[in-house]
Amino acid sequence: MIGALTWKLRRAYARLPIGAACRCCLCGARVRRFLPYRGGWRAAPAAMRALRVIGSDLDHFACPRCGCHDRERHLWLYMNKYGLLERMRGAVLLHFAPELALTTVLAHAGLSRHVMADLYPSRPEIVQMDMLSTGLANSSFDFVMANHVMEHVDDDMTALRELRRVLKPGGLAILQTPYSDVLERTFADPGIRTPEQRLELYGQEDHVRLYGRDIFDRFASAGFASRAARHADALPDVEAPKFGVNPSEPFFLFEAIENRSFK
């Protein structure tokens, strides 16, 4: 009860327009600050801090006005920077775990089809779909988006090959995921099963791995060429705290390379 009241007060304060220096790029609101995730970075599990895991901006996480998360805002800024919204006009998008705020703005992108999919759909417009076996036709999509999804998927290599299969050659996959630049190799162990273990070692109760620096090789082996970019190169003028985004989070953009086996 006290926790809920504190949260409401913090949100009300954060929404005050007086002295609001931050701006949500998705709802356009000027806010005093973005709200932290749980206790922020200081409260993150020790292993996550030791491995300097790059993922959500835990200190500037939720917009107090529309509720969108930093990872949605960052993606929107990256997509605008690289002209992906123009490229989406008339295109077909397969969007896993579609975020509400991002979906709302994408409704104006002029997509010819926006297929929203989730293993456990939470809204009526989302179809039930397993990323490991989508049942979709070969080379039928121009874009795939899975924003902070791959770290939840048990068999990510099968999922990546499936995403590559449904993408047209030259199609683009946006695959944001937490990772550690400290880890040489992606870490996953079948013995780590409980929510407590997963929280401590992967960073969240329902994550099943922590990607390391080999993430690009893993994705490449499924037929994706990296088109990734760093915030400092792509968005040098975007002050991260003001827009509530993590400046360490790269844009994980991948291009489906030609594969003769499923034309």
Ligand SMILES: [Zn+2]
């Ligand atoms: Zn907002």
